[in-house]
Amino acid sequence: MRRQTLNRRGFLKLAGVSSVTLGAASTGLPSPLRASARAKKNREERFTTYDRGVKTENFCEMCFWNCGVDVYTRDGKVHKLEGNKLNPNNRGHLCAKGNAGIQSTYDPDRIPGPMIRVGERGEGKFKQVTWEEAFEEVHKRLAPVLDEHGGESLATFMHGTGEQYAHILTLALESPNITVPAYSQCMGSREMAFALTFGTGMSGHEPFDMANTKHMIVFGRNMAGAIQLREAADFAEGLARGARLTYVDPRQSESAARATDWLQIKPGTDGALALGLIHVIIRDRLYDVDFIAKYAHGFNELQTHVKQFTPEWAEAKCGIDARTIERIAWEFAKDAPNVVAIPPRRMTRYGNDTQTVRAIAILNALMGNWGVPGGIWVRTPVPLELPEHDEPEVPDVRRADGVGEGEAYPLAPPSLGRTNGIFEATLTQKPYPIKAWLLYGTNPLSHSSIGVNGIFKAIDHLDLIIAIDTQFSDTVMYADIVLPESTYLERDDAPYIQKDKIPFIALRKAAIEPIHDTKGAYEICKGIAEKFEVEDWFEERSPREQLEALERVLSKEQLETLKRDGVLRFEEVDPYPVASGSRPAFLTGTGKVQLFVDDLVELHREHGEAFSPLPVYIDPPEPEEGEFRLLFGRTPHHSHARSQNNRILLELQSDTPVWIHPDDAGKLGIKPGDRVTIHSKTTGHTSQPEMVKITRRIRAGSVFINHGFGHRTPLWHLGNKKGTKDNYFISDGIDPISGAAAFHNGFVTITKATS
Amino acid sequence: MSKSPINTKLNKEKNLAMVIVGDRCIGCDACYVACKTDWEVPALKEAYRTKVYEVEGVDNHGNPTIGFLPTLCNHCDNAPCVSVCPTGASFKREEDGIVLVDPDMCIGCKACMVACPYDARYYDEEKQSVDKCTFCLPRISNGLDPACVTTCVGESRNFGDLNDPESIVSQLIRNATSIARLKEDEGTLPNVYYVTVSDY
Numbered sequence: 010m011r012r013q014t015l016n017r018r019g020f021l022k023l024a025g026v027s028s029v030t031l032g033a034a035s036t037g038l039p040s041p042l043r044a045s046a047r048a049k050k051n052r053e054e055r056f057t058t059y060d061r062g063v064k065t066e067n068f069c070e071m072c073f074w075n076c077g078v079d080v081y082t083r084d085g086k087v088h089k090l091e092g093n094k095l096n097p098n099n100r101g102h103l104c105a106k107g108n109a110g111i112q113s114t115y116d117p118d119r120i121p122g123p124m125i126r127v128g129e130r131g132e133g134k135f136k137q138v139t140w141e142e143a144f145e146e147v148h149k150r151l152a153p154v155l156d157e158h159g160g161e162s163l164a165t166f167m168h169g170t171g172e173q174y175a176h177i178l179t180l181a182l183e184s185p186n187i188t189v190p191a192y193s194q195c196m197g198s199r200e201m202a203f204a205l206t207f208g209t210g211m212s213g214h215e216p217f218d219m220a221n222t223k224h225m226i227v228f229g230r231n232m233a234g235a236i237q238l239r240e241a242a243d244f245a246e247g248l249a250r251g252a253r254l255t256y257v258d259p260r261q262s263e264s265a266a267r268a269t270d271w272l273q274i275k276p277g278t279d280g281a282l283a284l285g286l287i288h289v290i291i292r293d294r295l296y297d298v299d300f301i302a303k304y305a306h307g308f309n310e311l312q313t314h315v316k317q318f319t320p321e322w323a324e325a326k327c328g329i330d331a332r333t334i335e336r337i338a339w340e341f342a343k344d345a346p347n348v349v350a351i352p353p354r355r356m357t358r359y360g361n362d363t364q365t366v367r368a369i370a371i372l373n374a375l376m377g378n379w380g381v382p383g384g385i386w387v388r389t390p391v392p393l394e395l396p397e398h399d400e401p402e403v404p405d406v407r408r409a410d411g412v413g414e415g416e417a418y419p420l421a422p423p424s425l426g427r428t429n430g431i432f433e434a435t436l437t438q439k440p441y442p443i444k445a446w447l448l449y450g451t452n453p454l455s456h457s458s459i460g461v462n463g464i465f466k467a468i469d470h471l472d473l474i475i476a477i478d479t480q481f482s483d484t485v486m487y488a489d490i491v492l493p494e495s496t497y498l499e500r501d502d503a504p505y506i507q508k509d510k511i512p513f514i515a516l517r518k519a520a521i522e523p524i525h526d527t528k529g530a531y532e533i534c535k536g537i538a539e540k541f542e543v544e545d546w547f548e549e550r551s552p553r554e555q556l557e558a559l560e561r562v563l564s565k566e567q568l569e570t571l572k573r574d575g576v577l578r579f580e581e582v583d584p585y586p587v588a589s590g591s592r593p594a595f596l597t598g599t600g601k602v603q604l605f606v607d608d609l610v611e612l613h614r615e616h617g618e619a620f621s622p623l624p625v626y627i628d629p630p631e632p633e634e635g636e637f638r639l640l641f642g643r644t645p646h647h648s649h650a651r652s653q654n655n656r657i658l659l660e661l662q663s664d665t666p667v668w669i670h671p672d673d674a675g676k677l678g679i680k681p682g683d684r685v686t687i688h689s690k691t692t693g694h695t696s697q698p699e700m701v702k703i704t705r706r707i708r709a710g711s712v713f714i715n716h717g718f719g720h721r722t723p724l725w726h727l728g729n730k731k732g733t734k735d736n737y738f739i740s741d742g743i744d745p746i747s748g749a750a751a752f753h754n755g756f757v758t759i760t761k762a763t764s
Numbered sequence: 765m766s767k768s769p770i771n772t773k774l775n776k777e778k779n780l781a782m783v784i785v786g787d788r789c790i791g792c793d794a795c796y797v798a799c800k801t802d803w804e805v806p807a808l809k810e811a812y813r814t815k816v817y818e819v820e821g822v823d824n825h826g827n828p829t830i831g832f833l834p835t836l837c838n839h840c841d842n843a844p845c846v847s848v849c850p851t852g853a854s855f856k857r858e859e860d861g862i863v864l865v866d867p868d869m870c871i872g873c874k875a876c877m878v879a880c881p882y883d884a885r886y887y888d889e890e891k892q893s894v895d896k897c898t899f900c901l902p903r904i905s906n907g908l909d910p911a912c913v914t915t916c917v918g919e920s921r922n923f924g925d926l927n928d929p930e931s932i933v934s935q936l937i938r939n940a941t942s943i944a945r946l947k948e949d950e951g952t953l954p955n956v957y958y959v960t961v962s963d964y
Contacts, residue, residue: 052866059902089802091914102917108797233790238917245788245918251962263791263818266830645792657800660809661793704820705828 062088065520066575068505070170070497071106071113072648073191074098074213074237075505077576078107080498080520087111087498087520092238095576097511098214099238105661106648107238112655113479113496114524118725120481120493122526130468130487133723140528140536146490148540150473151182154444160184161406162442164431167449170502170517171494171530175449175477177550178534180401181543185408186434186443188426190451194458197427197749199356201420202366205606206374208596214388214509216584217351219243222383223344224253226286226337228279228369229353233263235643237354253344255337257282260668260713261706263645270337273708276638276753277358277629278327280365283350283372284626285323285334286341288315290375295342297377300587304595305374307605307623314623326626345376347383359629360742360751361619367606368624374602380587387593389582390508396558401546409434409443411748418748420608429458429743429750435467445473449530450494454483454736455650455717458750461737462692477533480654481724493527495519500529503555510584514559514577517552609746619745630740632756637673638711639687639755641735650717653728665732666702668713669759674703677759684762687712687738689755694737698762712759769943770926771841771953778860779926780899781955782910783933784834788920791816791832795912795921802903802911805895811886813837813897814912834920836912837884837897838946838954839863845876845885853893860925861955862901867893881947882954899923936961 062083068075069090077096081089090110094101123143128134138146154162160183167175168190179187191213192200200210211217219225219232220243232244248254248267256268257279265271274282290296291312301308320331341348350372356362378384403423410430411417421427435443436459453464468474468487476488479496494500502517528536531551538544549558560568563577571577583589597603609622618625632638646661647653653663667685679685684698699714707713719734735752742751771779799805799813814836821829839856843863846854853869854876856862865876865885870893877885877894888895900910904923908914913921924931937943940959948954 052868056864056898056901057905059906059908061906061908089911091798101914102919103794103798103915104917105793105797108794108801108915111801233792236792236917241790241792241917242919245790245920249785249788249918249961261828261830263830266791266832267787271827645790656807657797660807661796706820706830 065518066093066515067497067517067520068096068515069103069107069110071110071652072237073168075170075507075515076103076107076238077515078103078110079575082520085521087114093515093575095574095578096515097239097509097513097578098507100242102238102242104236104238104241105646105658106236106652109652109655109657110498112657113652114498116480116654118481118654118727119525120478120485120491120527122493124491124493126489126491130489133481133486135491137526140526143490143492144536144540147475147537150489151445151475152541154472155182158442158444159406160404161186161409162444163447164188164409164435164443164445165447165449166190166428166431166451166453169450169530170497170505171449171477171534173503174530174534174547174550175447177400177546178538179447180403181538181546182541183404185403185406185423186410186426186431188410188428188431190428190456192422192425193427193429193747193749194357194456195355197357197421197425198362198744198747199352199354199366201747201749202352202363203370205597205608206367206370206603207379211352213237214507215240215351215354216386216388216510217349218383218386219252219349219351220246220250222247222252222347222349224255224341224348226255226257226341226350226372227264228257228283228351230351231258231262231264231642233266234645235354236645253340255341259708259711260640260642262642270333272329272333275326275328275708276640276711277361278626279353280361280368280624280626281318281323281326282329282334283365283368284315284318284624285320285327285331286338286372287311287368287375287624288318288323289320289335289338290342290372291315293339295338295345296375297346300346300377300379301375304379304593304602306597306599306601306603311371311604311623318626326628342376346378346381348376349373349378349384350376357744357750358753360744360754361627361629362744362749362751363746364619364621364625364627368626371604371624374604379602380585380591380593382585382588386510386584387586388508388510388584389512389579391506391512391514392579393562395506395562398550399546401543407440409440419612420746421748427748429741430748432457432459432463432467435470436463438470442470444471446471446475448474448476448478448484448488450478452482452484452650454487455720455734456736458741458743458752460692460739460741461734462694463741477530479527480651481722482650483720483722486722486724492533493525494533495523495527495529499523499527501552502529503552504559510582512579512582514571516556516571516575616745630754632710636756636758637669638753639735639738639757640707640711640713640753641716641739642713643717644715647715647717650720653717653720653731654725656727659727659731662715663731664700665714665718666700667759668702668704668707670707670709671703671705672709673759674701677761679703679759679761685759686762687714687733688758688760689738690758691740691755692737696733696737699733712757769937769940770957771955773953774841774858774861776859776861776927779955780839780860780862781924781926781933781957782836782899782913783922783936783957783959785920785922785936785961786831786833786958787960788918789816789832789834790918791818792917794915794917795834798911798915799897802900806886806888806890808886811888813884813895835882835884835946836956837863837899838882838952838956839899841953841955842951844879844881844952848875848879850875862899863896864898864901865894865896867891867895870894881950881952933957
């Protein structure tokens with residue numbers, strides 16, 4: 010209601026009266042002024058009242074790195090999300106995505122309840138059923154598939170907090186084919202290279218100590234764009250404290266904003282640059298002699314091996330001039346050991362990725378930066394004896410994804426599997442038929458080694474697709490049965506336990522009742538298990554039971570802290586053991602940092618150069634004349650292909666302009682303001698016309714678009730048909746050591762669109 | 765005596781200011797979302813109380829550069845939006861300098877939106893009023909930091925009272941190696957400072 014004019018006039022008069030006058034006259038004010046004073050008081054109250062509401066503790070699920078969240082509700086509705094100050098993952102902050110979590114929960118396009126497909130796959134026609142009917146339908150349709158083709162004909166793709174339940178269910182149904190895309194579609198080659206070198210992967214919570222470093226060489230890791238909050242915050246902190254940043258990327262991303270040196274490298278040649286740096290460091294004796302003598306295996310072999318990788322050789326390969334390579338090597342070594350060389354995170358790029366990261370890992374080793382401030386910190390597990398649960402045994406049947414002893418990718422971890430291997434097996438129905446997919450929070454149509462066309466062909470072989478998801482993604486459109494999961498604001502989950510620099514436990518408690526007819530992953534997977542009479546595996550596994558089990562091993566004080574703060578930190582740890590004088594343990598075959606990897610010797614003999622036990626550079630495939638390499642990456646505003654129906658994030662980023670270098674644009678007659686189409690000869694696909702962004706921020710010969718767009722889900726009313734999907738144009742490459750995908754050898758032509 | 769780097773013209777009880785350490789902004793736009801969520805700012809691209817601009821440029825060698833510029837209402841001590849307002853809906857609090865819009869008095873003429881050199885205002889159809897950043901007055905009145913400061917990933921944004929020498933903002937102004945404000949030549953006497961600091 011708008012107030013009457015009279016009152017507004019009263020305010021106008023009052024505006025001319027000073028507060029001193031007002032105070033002095035307060036006892037004998039004429040009545041209109043007294044009314045105005047009341048109005049002012051009311052106004053003061055209106056402008057200063059803040060109902061923070063009721064707080065519940067949670068951790069974020071907008072991406073997979075689980076920042077601590079204080080959830081504030083007013084009258085049963087979530088009003089605001091704020092970072093938990095004590096959670097080491099975010100120290101009180103949230104990124105744009107984390108702040109926008111509310112919109113994802115209150116998205117009008119949420120899945121209203123369990124669904125059975127009634128139209129064609131992809132058409133988006135479903136009928137809503139009860140949970141009992143949905144579970145019954147899963148059984149009715151999955152049981153005959155498993156009977157006919159065996160348990161292994163079911164493949165599960167999973168990503169998110171409820172993974173443990175999809176994992177148990179799949180094993181209980183006697184399939185070994187469980188994959189987490191975070192390996193073969195994302196970090197696989199990076200993890201493999203660090204595991205071979207240091208005996209441990211770097212994980213999603215990277216231990217690169219950017220906040221305390223003096224110099225970081227960042228190889229294509231866009232900390233400020235592909236945001237993992239703590240890493241972004243540490244990156245900003247380190248730079249503010251004066252760290253040098255050598256940023257290596259064909260594209261000047263957000264992270265390049267404060268680079269001391271931005272090296273606009275030729276795509277796919279980071280390995281050559283790293284080997285050139287290693288050459289200079291060893292040639293000029295700039296490495297940490299003491300650390301190498303104590304902890305490294307194979308230094309003599311490395312020293313001989315890298316003689317060939319002169320700065321001039323590296324320049325010819327990567328386009329960064331030899332003198333710059335020498336200078337960077339000297340500057341980097343000058344600040345050792347408080348320096349760090351950071352590999353890409355999604356290192357599924359050019360097919361030479363494991364070897365590239367091996368060189369980057371060795372660059373770190375030569376600086377002796379392990380367990381040292383500003384280098385690589387060492388994580389510690391939560392020091393508690395946590396109860397262990399029995400799990401169904403992994404069925405004694407060959408995996409379909411080429412992982413395992415005697416298989417094509419013997420070194421890849423069966424716990425994560427090769428998602429690309431399962432795609433391939435579904436497409437070819439080899440080594441045996443894959444007939445059913447269980448998708449937990451995954452969306453292969455938007456990100457997959459075999460691309461959109463490949464997924465469509467693979468899906469044709471499937472008798473059944475079951476999707477557990479919070480939203481109608483592109484892939485959910487093709488599901489036969491949709492089992493909607495409650496969002497993280499609507500569900501309890503098992504305690505979150507993180508091995509870390511400061512290990513900690515965090516809680517997730519539902520802030521609101523589910524808005525729709527949805528359930529948590531535990532109830533969903535158990536519901537299916539009951540139909541197959543394997544629900545015993547779910548005993549004592551509910552989120553509540555897991556919390557109770559944790560509570561039994563905590564002291565009274567610890568429990569109070571956890572309940573009060575939503576997070577319990579274990580601070581009595583030393584993330585810098587080497588700086589403190591301890592001897593680090595490396596979980597490698599030799600117990601040392603492996604500059605030379607014995608485990609690769611046999612594979613090297615059998616399969617050649619790509620498996621070299623010493624780091625090598627292998628040229629990536631090159632585009633033909635007239636073609637461009639398609640690069641893609643993240644913006645700070647979106648999580649993978651999950652957040653593009655979030656209205657507030659769409660305000661920030663809703664399109665995929667095509668970045669092209671002015672020289673390339675000039676040759677093609679493309680001008681600012683033009684629209685262009687992207688075409689791939691390999692996949693036959695042509696994009697819709699997209700705005701062009703002509704900029705020197707992308708290296709000539711490559712084009713770039715944002716990842717996560719181009720959705721074609723008719724049930725998303727905001728995010729549908731926005732931008733172009735990179736998954737139409739990516740390459741189906743494989744890194745021979747890790748078995749992870751290689752997406753950036755996709756070549757395209759760019760054509761000016763006729764409007 | 766050298767000119768004070770801060771506004772002292774008005775004799776405010778509290779001299780509230782935002783001090784942004786420019787180098788710490790990574791352009792993540794967390795502030796934009798936290799602010800829009802807390803104040804239920806309309807679901808429109810044009811409606812925001814704070815916004816981060818990505819600024820592209822060229823260095824002396826012809827190489828491209830990028831930087832980030834967080835913007836919000838400057839709560840000017842000589843606020844053109846206040847002087848242009850025909851009803852007094854736009855007003856400046858004497859005690860702390862916060863510039864506010866009283867929705868009950870706003871007639872929606874949008875003169876203030878035109879007058880503001882910082883593009884800090886938008887029209888809220890539902891409230892039938894112009895609206896803007898309040899320095900999170902409801903939050904700061906209850907002992908909280910502004911929403912954008914709380915969420916800021918790079919800890920670029922800082923808020924406090926420049927009359928208090930111990931406040932974070934006073935310390936930053938004291939230790940700054942450079943201090944800038946936007947469009948100072950327009951005589952608006954803005955209260956949002958952009959600083960660089962070398963001493964951490």
